[in-house]
Amino acid sequence: MENTSGEGAGTGDKFWKDCERLLYTALIAYLWQEAPPEDQNIPTMIEMLEMCRAKEEDEDYQNAVDILFEDLEREKPDCLAAKQYRKFKAAAGKTLKSILISCAARLAPFDIDELREAMLYDELRLDELGDRRTAFFLIMSDTDSTYSFLSAMVMYQMFNLLCEKADNEYGGSLPFQVRCLLDEFANCGKIPDFQRLISTVRSRNISCMIILQSLTQLSTVYKDHAETVIDCCDTLVFLGGKSVKTTKQVSEMIGKTTVDTQNTSESRGQTGSYSLNRAILGRDLIDPSEIGRLKRRECLVLITGLPPFRSRKYPAARHKRFRETADGGAPLFDIRSAVRRAEGEDFLGSVTAIEEAQPEEPGASP
Secondary structure, eight states, X not given: OTTSXXXXXXXXXXXXXXXXXXXXXXXXXXXXXXXXXXXXXHHHHHHHHHHOOOOSSOTTOOXXXXXXXXXXXXXXXXXXXXXXXXXXXXXXXXXXXXXXXXXXXXXXXXXXXXXXXXXXXXXXXXXXXXXXXXOOOOXXXXXXXXXXXXXXXXXXXXXXXXXXXXXXXXTTSOSSOEEEEXXXXXXXXXXXXXXXXXXXXXXXXXXXXXXXXXXXXXXXXXXXXXXXXXXXXXXXXXXOOXXXXXHHHHXXXXXXXXXXXXXXXXXXXXXXEEEEEEEEEEEESSOHHHHHTOOTTEEEEEETTSOOEEEEOOOGGGSTTGGGSTTTTOOOOOHHXXXXXXXXXXXXXXXXXXXXXXXXXXTOXX
């Protein structure tokens, strides 16, 4: 809902969002409590939503979903699903119809068969990312935001599942660090409660590397919480740019220094005079205009507990293992061939078995 409200959504839409949330919660709770595991998914919820009907002229009209919840309320009147649906049905027929239209408009992308199929079952195993060395790529369009809500849902669920697993199974910290490289972070959807997650996941051995074009992008998506997100980052690397807000904020983070000034004044004439004034003034260590003119090969690095420093960017092509990357000429990994080779087996299990059978050599590529 955070990612499908549109840019023009304001506080006036809160009533309709709250009503939608009541219906979604009721349907999801019903599926969680009453449906078999294979039906506990978003497509089934949408099918139930499509069976919901409301008539303005007939307040007593009952659709198929009303009958389901009526039976549920008779058996379990105090369950979450029954309570939420009861509150939803408190609205009048005309209001119910408007809420159902809002739900249909929000869930319109799920009319695409491929998208529904992708949500039928779980094949990502997000809760296993911290159990072994794993590379997980989530690639979304950075020019079209239609499906941004999907990437936001995946990442939000990933953070919560991993934190829960770290607390319940590993004593608070995952055995393998989960490092999230969030490139084009402002274009991959808004992760709900991210300002809270980024401040707590580090204790579970989870880290986030946020990559942005400018800090203004972060403010656009997370608004008042953008400052909190920045404050929770231990290291800031500025690679260049001319955004006024970004350069000003980086300059303020770097801080000030003191400079000695000397002013002289001399007057000539019949009664000439001469004066010399010295003062210590503060100025930015590097002002925003200087940051905006930073050379392409330079960067600014701010690490908590250390003085900020100006450095040269490391040329990745000079790294001794650059040849092991695709850009360095190494062959691309063919996932389809790997799946075919592992046909009939659990793919992740077979990969783990291969890794365990091969002894690691010093400096070997993972």
